[in-house]
Amino acid sequence: MKxxxxxxxxxxxxxxxxxHNIGFEVLDAFAQKHAxxxxxxxxxxxxEGRIKNKAFVLIKPTTxxxxxxxxxxxxxxxxxxxxxxxxxVTDDLALDCCQLRIRLKGxxxxxxxxxxxxxxxxxGDYPRMRFGIGSQFNKHQQIDFxxxxxxxxxxxxxxxxxxxAVAAIESFLLEGASKAMTQFNG
Numbered sequence: 001m002k003x004x005x006x007x008x009x010x011x012x013x014x015x016x017x018x019x020h021n022i023g024f025e026v027l028d029a030f031a032q033k034h035a036x037x038x039x040x041x042x043x044x045x046x047x048e049g050r051i052k053n054k055a056f057v058l059i060k061p062t063t064x065x066x067x068x069x070x071x072x073x074x075x076x077x078x079x080x081x082x083x084x085x086x087x088x089v090t091d092d093l094a095l096d097c098c099q100l101r102i103r104l105k106g107x108x109x110x111x112x113x114x115x116x117x118x119x120x121x122x123x124g125d126y127p128r129m130r131f132g133i134g135s136q137f138n139k140h141q142q143i144d145f146x147x148x149x150x151x152x153x154x155x156x157x158x159x160x161x162x163x164x165a166v167a168a169i170e171s172f173l174l175e176g177a178s179k180a181m182t183q184f185n186g
Contacts, residue, residue: 002048002057004086005058005086006071006072007026008061008068008088008089008090009025010065011064017150019133019148020146020147023089023090024060026165026166026169029166030058030169033166043063043070044062044075046058046075051173054173054174057079059071059072069120072086072117072120086127087127087172091133092109092130092133093133093142095133097157098157099131100168100185102127102172102184105125129168
């Protein structure tokens with residue numbers, strides 16, 4: 001059984017290292033640590049590997065954020081996986097910068113990628129790890145903030161939290177969701 005780990009983001013160089021692409025960055029760091037290489041596949045960039053006896057598939061949808069559900073549904077069918085056994089990594093405005101939160105289920109919280117996954121799967125019952133990006137923007141500036149690059153003074157904390165997110169995924173794979181939540185939420 002392979003655990004599917006989805007990192008949400010947008011494809012294209014203009015989105016690299018933006019707050020909205022933190023899901024891609026976390027999966028890139030995870031792949032690098034575990035010597036996995038991404039290759040273009042249907043609806044996504046995909047990398048496979050193992051940690052001890054646990055097989056994983058890293059999936060970065062190429063459908064753009066607002067259509068993430070298309071890739072999630074496709075790979076759930078391809079790997080004959082249950083939605084309760086995946087992990088979706090995404091950004092979150094409601095959390096302070098560099099705060100992580102793992103949940104087994106929930107609503108989309110206004111996040112368009114999670115909304116599309118929920119609409120496509122007709123359920124919010126799937127594990128997700130939210131990476132806080134904060135909400136320091138003026139009224140009507142949300143899109144610019146989310147699609148903006150990290151501030152220089154945030155960069156060091158972001159790098160540390162990316163490594164923490166990698167460790168949280170390892171815990172999720174090896175020890176289960178409850179242990180990962182206890183260890184990394186906060």
